[in-house]
Amino acid sequence: MQHTTIKSTEELPKAPTGIRGLDEITFGGLPKGRSTLIAGGAGSGKTLMSMEFLVRGAIEFGESGVFMAFEETSDELAKNVASLGFEIEELIKEKKLIIDFVRVERSEIEETGEYDLEGLFIRIGYAIDSIGAKRVVLDTIESLFAGLKNQAILRAELRRLFRWLKDKGVTAIITAERGSNELTRYGLEEYVSDCVILLDNRVTGQISTRRLRIVKYRGSRHGTNEYPFLIDEHGISIMPITSLALDYKVSNERISSGIPRLDMMLGGKGFYRGSSILVTGSAGTGKSTIAAHFADATCRRGERVLYFAFEESPDQIVRNMSSVGLNLQQWLDKGRLKIHSARASLYGLETHLVTMQRQIDDFKPNAVIVDPISNLINVGESSDVRSMLTRLIDYLKSKQITAVFTNLTHERLEATETEVSSVMDTWLLVRDIEIAGERNRGIYVLKSRGMPHSNQIREFLLTNKGVDIIDVYAGPSGVLTGSARAAQEEKEQAEKTLRREEIERFSRDLDRRRKIMEAQVAAITAEYEAKAEEIKQLILQSKERESILSQNRARMSKARGSQEKTIKG
Amino acid sequence: MSTQNAQSEGDFWNLRLYVAGxxxxxxxxxxxxxxLCDEHLKGKCxxxxxxxxxxxxxxxxxxxxxxxxxxxxxxxxxxRIIGDLSNTEKVLVGLDILPHQMENI
Structure with a gap:
């Protein structure tokens, strides 16, 4: 991992500790050539932290160290720190480390008259000189207070010791027990004033969390918060992240959610790379499935996904997701997907977050899934939750890691989770819609920063081929889903048919009426035509008769004329 | 009793004084x-x-x-006895020479 060492001409020279996170908080390490006091209660990690300082100094920075142990023998120490993966025997053989056990047993010591602690000075000096040590740890020098009666001599000698260490130019760590009123039980902070670090191990709700705070650091800036830290097989990890301000670069790249229709709802392109996405919903609404689709799509692009599961084992996730047609096993096999399962109640929130940060550092994923984050929220105090999540999200953003958090809500959502949601860029809500004795899933985008997004509720279907998002029925009688939607659609279909039939009937009626009308018109026309024909006939007959009559008359008159002629003639 | 034995003949006191310059x-x-040795442990120390x-x-x-x-x-x-050994009685107690004698009295 990288240690950011900020160098400035004005700042003190510093000795990097190599302890994950500590160098970030201290902006480079402990004051070089000076003494640092580490105070803390029993079991708070003082000894381990100071031992890690020496071990890393020897391995990573080429500075050998001397460990003056007042409480544990060399063997005990070696065993204890072996659990952190430190092989100190090797370092001792290579003359990079000396452990000197200083036994102070009051019952064996009788005091008479004046004395000084020159013997201790000589021992430390001899150890330093024999390997050219640059780092010294005195753990815990307070044992001297229990072993020696003459406090006046002891205090004067301690003052002289710390000054002597400074003159020697070694970077020293002095550990001390936490006092009830004072910082340390015997007021050692009075002598060691360059840098004071406080370790704490608080138990809240049966869950213990280790915390570190830099009480003072003369001549240097430093993080002032309480930082949770973790001790495990890789040593100490502190989660710093104060240095992470809101100045990280953002990406304009869009990546698919793995569900095409959901991408459509998100401005047609999906999530922004490096954004944080919250998926809330009540139990069984398909939050994990949405997350798994995203994981699948991310792996499909050849990227890496780290999946933190707080409810299910890796096998269970793989099996369950295969029921909706997602083959996650192939990505596990290819090493693109890593599922880290842990019970949320195992540690405190902070410890989880430190663990997650370390896993992220190690796996270097492109996307992270936390499923569900609500379990984490439940183990932390609500006041801490937000700041811790903000730190985690800032951390992810600074590394351009896209993160999907699922969140189980029991109530009707929003208000309860505001503390979480405000730090999220995109908030998807999966929600039950109960209609007509049926429970269906609706999905909508509650917010999505920096992109146009759908304001519609869609129905969310889990099929054996994966997630499908379809339009819900949104009509005058409200939103309908599932069979109610189907019923409504059928009803509408029936109504449509009915209406069509009606229209057909009406048009047939119209047709018929037109035909009747036309028939009638035809009949009248026919009648008229018949009448007209008749009348024409009559007219014709009358004309004929007229003509016959006039012919007859003419013939008659002709005939008569001839008679007259005849008579005259 | 053991100190009485320790005080007895043939017992030997091996003492080391650590100094720095x-x-x-x-x-x-x-x-x-x-x-102290001359007075209390003559020849046995x-x-x-x-x-x-x-x-x-x-x-x-x-x-x-x-x-x-x-x-x-x-x-x-x-x-172990630390200091300049100025309090003889304390040194004798520390070296287990004196207390049992006092107990016996």
């Missing part, structure tokens, strides 16, 4: 010890003076912190 405290401690400035590596072996320190190597168990 010729400081007044060291010198005082040595002369006090010498006097061997004093070895170790200067840690010359032999710093020996400091760890006897768990020396304070200077001067008187270590009773024999008879066992090992006892």
């Amino acid at each position: 010729q400081t007044p405290k060291s010198q005082a401690a040595f002369s006090n010890l010498k006097k 061997h004093i070895e003076v170790i200067d840690l400035i010359k032999n710093p590596r020996l400091a760890a072996g006897d768990q020396i912190l304070a200077i001067p320190t008187l270590v009773r190597k024999l008879p066992e168990p090992i006892r």
Whole structure:
């Protein structure tokens, strides 16, 4: 991992500790050539932290160290720190480390008259000189207070010791027990004033969390918060992240959610790379499935996904997701997907977050899934939750890691989770819609920063081929889903048919009426035509008769004329 | 009882005085010890003076912190007395020479 060492001409020279996170908080390490006091209660990690300082100094920075142990023998120490993966025997053989056990047993010591602690000075000096040590740890020098009666001599000698260490130019760590009123039980902070670090191990709700705070650091800036830290097989990890301000670069790249229709709802392109996405919903609404689709799509692009599961084992996730047609096993096999399962109640929130940060550092994923984050929220105090999540999200953003958090809500959502949601860029809500004795899933985008997004509720279907998002029925009688939607659609279909039939009937009626009308018109026309024909006939007959009559008359008159002629003639 | 035995003939006191250079405290401690041995353990006592400035590596072996320190190597168990040994009575108590005698009284 990288240690950011900020160098400035004005700042003190510093000795990097190599302890994950500590160098970030201290902006480079402990004051070089000076003494640092580490105070803390029993079991708070003082000894381990100071031992890690020496071990890393020897391995990573080429500075050998001397460990003056007042409480544990060399063997005990070696065993204890072996659990952190430190092989100190090797370092001792290579003359990079000396452990000197200083036994102070009051019952064996009788005091008479004046004395000084020159013997201790000589021992430390001899150890330093024999390997050219640059780092010294005195753990815990307070044992001297229990072993020696003459406090006046002891205090004067301690003052002289710390000054002597400074003159020697070694970077020293002095550990001390936490006092009830004072910082340390015997007021050692009075002598060691360059840098004071406080370790704490608080138990809240049966869950213990280790915390570190830099009480003072003369001549240097430093993080002032309480930082949770973790001790495990890789040593100490502190989660710093104060240095992470809101100045990280953002990406304009869009990546698919793995569900095409959901991408459509998100401005047609999906999530922004490096954004944080919250998926809330009540139990069984398909939050994990949405997350798994995203994981699948991310792996499909050849990227890496780290999946933190707080409810299910890796096998269970793989099996369950295969029921909706997602083959996650192939990505596990290819090493693109890593599922880290842990019970949320195992540690405190902070410890989880430190663990997650370390896993992220190690796996270097492109996307992270936390499923569900609500379990984490439940183990932390609500006041801490937000700041811790903000730190985690800032951390992810600074590394351009896209993160999907699922969140189980029991109530009707929003208000309860505001503390979480405000730090999220995109908030998807999966929600039950109960209609007509049926429970269906609706999905909508509650917010999505920096992109146009759908304001519609869609129905969310889990099929054996994966997630499908379809339009819900949104009509005058409200939103309908599932069979109610189907019923409504059928009803509408029936109504449509009915209406069509009606229209057909009406048009047939119209047709018929037109035909009747036309028939009638035809009949009248026919009648008229018949009448007209008749009348024409009559007219014709009358004309004929007229003509016959006039012919007859003419013939008659002709005939008569001839008679007259005849008579005259 | 054991000290009575320890006090008995043939017992031997192996004492080591750790000092760091010729400081007044060291010198005082040595002369006090010498006097004490002459008075209480005459002929049964061997004093070895170790200067840690010359032999710093020996400091760890006897768990020396304070200077001067008187270590009773024999008879066992090992006892340590720190300081300039100016309080003879305390030294005698520390070396298990005196307390049992006082108990017996």
